[in-house]
Amino acid sequence: MHEFLLRLSRASRSSRFHGAVNDVSPSFLRRLVSADGERQAAWVACVWGPNGEEIVGEAVWYVVEVEHGSAEFAISVRDDWQGQGVADQLMSMLVRAARQAQLRQLYGDVMQSNARMLAFLRRHGMEPLFSDPPPEPGVTRIGCSFELPDAPERVAPGGHRRWLARLNLPWT
Numbered sequence: 293m294h295e296f297l298l299r300l301s302r303a304s305r306s307s308r309f310h311g312a313v314n315d316v317s318p319s320f321l322r323r324l325v326s327a328d329g330e331r332q333a334a335w336v337a338c339v340w341g342p343n344g345e346e347i348v349g350e351a352v353w354y355v356v357e358v359e360h361g362s363a364e365f366a367i368s369v370r371d372d373w374q375g376q377g378v379a380d381q382l383m384s385m386l387v388r389a390a391r392q393a394q395l396r397q398l399y400g401d402v403m404q405s406n407a408r409m410l411a412f413l414r415r416h417g418m419e420p421l422f423s424d425p426p427p428e429p430g431v432t433r434i435g436c437s438f439e440l441p442d443a444p445e446r447v448a449p450g451g452h453r454r455w456l457a458r459l460n461l462p463w464t
Contacts (some may be wrong), residue, residue, distance in 0.1 A: 293321055293336070296347035301371045308368040308408050310431065324352070331355045333393070335385050337369075337378045348373040351382035353390060353398060361396035383416050391438055397433025401427045410434065 297305065297316050306315045313320075327334035327464050349369040356364050357439035369378045390398045399421055402409050413434050423433045 293325055293347060293350070296336075296350065296370065297321075299370055300368060304368060304371055307409065308366060309403070310403060310428070324350075324393055327352065330393070333386075333389050335382055337382055338371075348379040349382050351386050353386055353395075355395070361394065363390060363393075363395050363398055365390075365398055365400045367400075379412060380416075383412075387436075389415075396436060397435060397437045399423075399433055401431045401433050404430050404432050 294316050297313070298351045300308065323333065326332065332352065334350065334352040336347045338345050339348055340346070349367070351363040351365065351367040353363040357360050366381060367382050367386070369382075387398065400413065400418075402413065404410075410432065416436075418434045421433045421435050422429075427433050446462045
C-alpha cells in the first residue's frame, strides 16, 4: 500500500485525500488497511509486475452513521492504470458489499475540480446529495441510496468480514 500511494501522482493523491500527502506514515497506512468488514471494508486491485504483486487501485468505505446506515467511500487508481476499467471493477465491489452489509446510503466527497471522477460516479448512478453540514468548500458530496427489502435478511456479524480483499485483475 505504501508503494501504491507513493506511485500516485501528486494530483491523484490530492484528489484522493483532498490535500497534499507527501509522507506516508505507518499510522496513516494502518488507518487505510484496518478494514474489519463491518465498520470499514476495503479492496485492492492487483496485478503481477516485474517485482511481484503490485496494487494498481484501492477502494474503501467507512460507516459514518450507524443508525442511518450511511457510509463514505473513497477510490483511487494508479495514474498509469486509469482508463482501463480498474475503477469500474472496484466501484462494483464497493456497491455490492454495501448492499450485503445492509447499508442504506453510500457517498463520497469529490473535489469540484475533479470532473473526471464526478462523471465516473454519475455513470455509476450516483448524484449530488444535500448534506448538513456541507462538505468543505470546493467539494461536492455525491452518492446513492439503496432500497432495503421489507424483511431484510441480516448478514451475520463478521459473515462478510475480510481484512483486505484483493481483486486480481486479468492484466499483466
